[in-house]
Amino acid sequence: MASSGWHNRDVYGKPKTNLPKSTENATTFTYSYNRTKIVLIILSAILLFSLVGLIIVIIILFATGVFTTRTTIATTTTPSPLNPGLVNKTFICSFNILDQANTAYSNTNSFEYLQSMLMINNAIGIMVTQSSLRDVTPSYDVISLANRGSDVNVQFRITISVPSSSTVNFQTILNLLQTGLPIFENQLNNTTVDPNSISVNMV
Secondary structure, eight states, rough: OOTTGGBBBBBOOOOOOOOHHHHHHHHHHHHHHHHHHHHHHHHHHHHHHHHHHHHHHHHHHTTTTSSSSSOOOOOOOOOTTOOEEEEEEEEEEEEEEEEEOOOGGGGTHHHHHHHHHHHHHHHHHHHHTTGGGOOOOOOOEEEEEEEEEEEEEEEEEEEEOOOOOOOOOHHHHHHHHHHHHHHHHTTTTOOOOOGGOOEEEOO
């Protein structure tokens, strides 16, 4: 019995077969290699998604202006006697437009009053911006309209920005209005302004 080698047989009486050591080692190595490969693939996928997410965040930050590629350079302006600071000068002006009185002007909320204010304001703007004042950042607005017999009195404001040493005064503005009347009158269908009614006061 001993010579039959029964202890080397399986339960069915067949000779037992043992895998060579090299085969077992190869199987273990293949399993470890596959597991490592899977781990590397997972880590690569995570890294890829992280990079894509980071790129998207950076694009959003640039699009919303949080990040900018422009460099802001701080500058300091030192006042100089050759370049004095600007000051605002305001002038209250008025004149009469002949034969343009309207009973509706007694109601400052009436359509006629508001429409006339707008038209006169536009005409004053064209007159001022076509004068020598165009270079001193003029602003202007109509203050009021009021009937004066058959005429209508227009009161308006002109403000300019000039160097503090500027000699511009009420006489400068008066001369401007007198020479600019044809432009103003042309904008209002050739109405007529009484040149003797022009007044200017600096405030």
